[in-house]
Amino acid sequence: MSKVKIAIAGVLGRMGKNLIESAQFNDGVDIVGVFDKSPITEEQLQSMNLKFDIATTIDAAFDQADVVIDFTSPSALFMFTENAVAHKAGLVVGTTGLEKKHFELLEQTSKATKVFYAPNMSLGVNSFFQIARNAASKLKDYDIEIIESHHRFKKDSPSGTAIKLGEEIASELGRDNKDFVFDRQQQIEERKKFDIGFSSVRGGNIAGEHTIIFHGEHEIIEVTHRAFNRKIFSDGAVNASVWLASQTNGYYNYKDLLKS
Secondary structure (H helix, E strand, O other): OEEEEEEEEOOOOOHHHHHHHHHHHOOEEEEEEEEEOOOHHHHHHHHOOOOOOOOOHHHHHHHOOOOEEOOHHHHHHHHHHHHHHHHHOOHHHHHOOOOOOHHHHHHHHOOOOEEOOOOOOOHHHHHHHHHHHHHHEEEEEEEEEEEEEEOOOOOOOHHHHHHHHHHHHHHHOOOOOHHHOOHHHHHOOOOOOOOOOEEEEEOOOOEEEEEEEEEEOOOOEEEEEEEEEOOOHHHHHHHHHHHHOOOOOOOOOOOHHHHH
16 A cells, blocks of 8 residues: 655644654655745755655645645645645644634635644544533533643644534534633623633643533532643644545544544
């Protein structure tokens, strides 16, 4: 079986370096391109143990790759989706902080090529989503709060994973994001019955921690996922790339991968 040819966006960043390491330890892929906002030098390629003849521009990387992995920024997504369609490359997106317009763009892109989106690429976290739904189905009358903690460099708040947790719980309970509460300083009132509250902590080098708290009248139940190394995200993204390469055009998520 031939290897899946992948390219990595934002390769000079923190997640980019993790993606390189994960890809190099995955026998199912071959790195054919890397790129970033700044030009990639031979010294940088050497430091990442990459061949000097691989693609190092956006256009060349998309042209060479079966799948491109993007963990960069929402603003880059418009350029990446355009290249994915032009070069018929698959796109695996783990970027968080996306808005409605970005999801509409991914949906539109998936009509011409294959797209995989997950706010968190960890197998454990995606299993955690199912655990959250199961718990919510049993604890319908409990107050629900979600607390997430990340390193000081994370820009968006709350995290995409926390929002996804809220969406999974809300869906299970027949609610929607209108019940989400992000800033209680703007609400001088008691907690509403169906509120799903979010709190964020930023500091140090926390890879990621998410806790769901179900508050009952006389008991509290907490469910937590802790990430100790960012490789769980990069490993998951590389595995998603291998899976996506064998799919037909369409818009996929982790639920689709876990069903297969």
